[in-house]
Amino acid sequence: MATKKKKLPPVFEILRDNIVEHSNPLALNAKELSSWAKGLDLPAKGQTLYYTGGEYQLLPYIDSLVKTLTYVDPASNIFSWLMEARKIVNMTGINAEKIYASILAKDKERYFSINYQAATILKSLGYDLCYDGKNEIYSGALLYELGFWKDLKEYAKRVAKSIEMTEAKTIVCLSPHAADMFKNVYPTLVDFPEVEVKTFIEMVWEKRDLLPQIDYDKPVVIHDSCRMARELGISEEIRDILTSVGVSYIEPIRNKVWTTCCGGPSKMLFPEISKTVAERRINELSDTGSKKALISCPYCLSALQSGIAKDNDFVLDDIVEFLYRGYKA
Amino acid sequence: MSDLDLSKELSEYTKNLNKASKDPNINRAITRAVKAYRDTVETTMERHPHTPELAEEVRQIKEYSMKNNKELLERAMKSIEKNMGKAFYAKDKAEALRITNEIVGTGKTVVKGKSMLGEELQLRHSLEESGNEVWETDLGEFILQLKNDRPMHILSPAIHVPREQVAEIFTEFFKKEIPPDIAQEVAVVRDFLREKYFTADVGISGANVVAADTGQITIIENEGNVRLCTGAPPVHIALVGIEKLVPSFLDSMKVAEVTWRYAQYASPSYVNIISGPSKTGDIEKVTTYGAHGPKEFYVIFVDNGRTEMLNDPTCCRALDCLRCGGCMYECPVFQVTAGHYGRTYLSGIGSVWTSFVEGGVEEAAPMLYTCLRCGRCVERCPMKIDVPTMVGELRSKLVSD
Numbered sequence: 001m002a003t004k005k006k007k008l009p010p011v012f013e014i015l016r017d018n019i020v021e022h023s024n025p026l027a028l029n030a031k032e033l034s035s036w037a038k039g040l041d042l043p044a045k046g047q048t049l050y051y052t053g054g055e056y057q058l059l060p061y062i063d064s065l066v067k068t069l070t071y072v073d074p075a076s077n078i079f080s081w082l083m084e085a086r087k088i089v090n091m092t093g094i095n096a097e098k099i100y101a102s103i104l105a106k107d108k109e110r111y112f113s114i115n116y117q118a119a120t121i122l123k124s125l126g127y128d129l130c131y132d133g134k135n136e137i138y139s140g141a142l143l144y145e146l147g148f149w150k151d152l153k154e155y156a157k158r159v160a161k162s163i164e165m166t167e168a169k170t171i172v173c174l175s176p177h178a179a180d181m182f183k184n185v186y187p188t189l190v191d192f193p194e195v196e197v198k199t200f201i202e203m204v205w206e207k208r209d210l211l212p213q214i215d216y217d218k219p220v221v222i223h224d225s226c227r228m229a230r231e232l233g234i235s236e237e238i239r240d241i242l243t244s245v246g247v248s249y250i251e252p253i254r255n256k257v258w259t260t261c262c263g264g265p266s267k268m269l270f271p272e273i274s275k276t277v278a279e280r281r282i283n284e285l286s287d288t289g290s291k292k293a294l295i296s297c298p299y300c301l302s303a304l305q306s307g308i309a310k311d312n313d314f315v316l317d318d319i320v321e322f323l324y325r326g327y328k329a
Numbered sequence: 330m331s332d333l334d335l336s337k338e339l340s341e342y343t344k345n346l347n348k349a350s351k352d353p354n355i356n357r358a359i360t361r362a363v364k365a366y367r368d369t370v371e372t373t374m375e376r377h378p379h380t381p382e383l384a385e386e387v388r389q390i391k392e393y394s395m396k397n398n399k400e401l402l403e404r405a406m407k408s409i410e411k412n413m414g415k416a417f418y419a420k421d422k423a424e425a426l427r428i429t430n431e432i433v434g435t436g437k438t439v440v441k442g443k444s445m446l447g448e449e450l451q452l453r454h455s456l457e458e459s460g461n462e463v464w465e466t467d468l469g470e471f472i473l474q475l476k477n478d479r480p481m482h483i484l485s486p487a488i489h490v491p492r493e494q495v496a497e498i499f500t501e502f503f504k505k506e507i508p509p510d511i512a513q514e515v516a517v518v519r520d521f522l523r524e525k526y527f528t529a530d531v532g533i534s535g536a537n538v539v540a541a542d543t544g545q546i547t548i549i550e551n552e553g554n555v556r557l558c559t560g561a562p563p564v565h566i567a568l569v570g571i572e573k574l575v576p577s578f579l580d581s582m583k584v585a586e587v588t589w590r591y592a593q594y595a596s597p598s599y600v601n602i603i604s605g606p607s608k609t610g611d612i613e614k615v616t617t618y619g620a621h622g623p624k625e626f627y628v629i630f631v632d633n634g635r636t637e638m639l640n641d642p643t644c645c646r647a648l649d650c651l652r653c654g655g656c657m658y659e660c661p662v663f664q665v666t667a668g669h670y671g672r673t674y675l676s677g678i679g680s681v682w683t684s685f686v687e688g689g690v691e692e693a694a695p696m697l698y699t700c701l702r703c704g705r706c707v708e709r710c711p712m713k714i715d716v717p718t719m720v721g722e723l724r725s726k727l728v729s730d
């Protein structure tokens with residue numbers, strides 16, 4: 001049977017090519033992605049590898065890309081121009097960051113510094129971290145999601161090498177998606193280094209008694225991330241951590257393994273549906289009466305943010321930002 | 330064979346999805362339905378706490394049955410023939426329609442119960458093309474037949490049509506004023522269809538499960554329309570997917586109970602068990618067929634891509650699907666778009682089924698990419714069908730071929 005020729009949406013090819021050629025979905029460069037680590041002096045090698053995967057760093061750019069996808073007619077020139085950003089990167093050597101120009105400095109600052117805050121918290125709990133910003137590459141989760149598994153198998157070798165170079169025995173992932181890739185996906189696809197994979201939440205949970213108390217007298221509501229709760233089986237840990245730092249919490253109507261998706265996974269292809277799903281989840285969270293939700297996944301943070309109406313005073317904190325309050329006080 | 334421009338397909342499909350997500354009728358209806366589903370399932374499970382354990386047993390029955398499908402099919406066909414019914418095997422849609430049309434003929438009146446397989450085969454359409462008058466007797470499907478619309482949920486096909494709209498449709502069809510009052514809407518259809526059941530030449534149904542050892546088919550329902558469809562006309566044809574086969578009658582009862590429980594019923598109003606044509610031996614002990622019920626009983630087992638699904642190491646377990654509909658209520662995308670996220674088969678599990686029985690991964694592509702892969706359906710599913718992993722595999726198949 002003759003196979004059909006397939007033309008995929010441009011965003012598929014762009015993301016794939018960027019990951020395969022630039023080790024990052026938006027072709028952002030390693031220097032930029034690791035800029036948050038300045039001043040922390042983390043060694044490039046060590047037992048415990050701190051892994052960001054550049055994921056929080058991607059968020060402000062993804063938002064601007066999504067805005068482009070949502071508001072610019074796919075048939076227009078500007079759309080194809082934006083979709084060709086990668087080629088422009090190759091031709092002119094201009095940073096991709098300059099192309100995705102409509103990023104708010106404030107967003108960028110916020111998402112980049114979550115990496116810094118998480119590393120600071122882990123260090124304060126006594127973990128000796130290493131971080132190889134120059135060689136750290138994206139986890140490859142999007143190749144898996146979009147179905148580019150052939151590319152993923154090749155890419156996995158590079159991820160494996162970048163981890164081996166650090167000589168780490170444990171990887172601490174900030175994003176549950178990266179942890180899921182390392183723990184559940186790669187071992188089924190390739191010969192992946194035998195390292196212990198942990199999330200930031202688990203590392204903090206183990207030493208939660210050492211966390212500083214947090215002065216926040218209203219209850220927060222917890223949004224469990226799908227990957228964290230269902231694939232990684234982590235949900236009680238978040239509750240324990242909050243109890244430890246003296247903060248009360250409320251559960252939304254759907255939580256833990258029954259948590260409601262933030263809508264993030266369809267942000268690229270179905271931005272409007274993604275927004276509607278996010279709005280509904282925000283309603284579930286704010287129906288508890290709490291004014292603040294705690295999030296433990298970069299994509300949830302970004303997706304849910306777009307579900308909050310302008311005049312709504314409901315606030316999302318990454319759990320990293322929230323725990324960091326104890327260090328600022 | 331034409332090429333696939335996924336970009337273009339997605340663009341049309343996305344417009345439709347976006348529109349659905351802003352439709353206040355869908356929004357109102359699904360919000361109500363989701364709440365009702367969750368509440369009822371919770372109380373039902375409290376009343377019958379053995380259900381999850383029974384579901385686990387059914388998972389094993391299904392696994393065994395699919396591994397031994399060929400053998401069970403042979404056994405079931407023999408059992409049906411022993412019961413004086415007639416059994417057929419149709420390898421694909423064309424064959425299933427050919428066999429059904431040959432039995433029905435032309436110029437007949439047909440009353441039909443709800444069947445997903447019937448939708449997959451576009452059975453009503455085919456019988457109408459052959460010159461028959463066909464009536465959907467499930468209330469939801471009857472509404473959709475008049476509205477010229479397609480089912481938006483596998484159990485509550487007209488989930489998206491509120492009573493006001495039903496009243497408008499009925500007023501036009503019955504040519505008299507029908508108020509937006511549910512009881513009156515139900516009554517008018519009841520009167521209309523009652524006459525059809527008793528004048529129909531053929532009744533058609535699906536089946537929820539089939540026992541290979543006894544050849545008995547089981548159909549779960551609440552309205553009572555299936556009793557009439559399968560009991561009143563002189564001919565009954567049941568179309569059944571080959572995945573519905575289980576070894577024994579007892580197994581089939583277990584499957585049935587789990588199915589209705591997760592479809593939010595403590596107990597459905599009716600469970601129809603049919604093994605053969607109606608018969609009597611009351612006069613001189615001479616067995617005579619067609620006493621009160623059908624004289625002829627036909628079962629058509631349909632493959633149409635199911636064996637291919639069975640041969641796929643990841644997706645084969647999608648054949649365990651009981652069509653309880655639970656996963657759809659928990660799907661965040663289905664909750665805002667209803668059946669617009671799907672074709673015949675809806676939502677995540679539907680994208681897997683579409684990939685095998687309705688045109689391959691190319692046809693299923695927009696659906697496959699709509700899935701969030703969030704995994705909440707797996708929590709709900711009595712068969713623990715790992716839809717996110719299957720969707721991942723099928724996406725990979727789609728882009729890498």
Ligand code: SF4
Binds near residue numbers: 652653656710
């Ligand atoms: S996939 Fe599971 S939950 Fe969904 S309809 Fe099938 S059996 Fe029910």
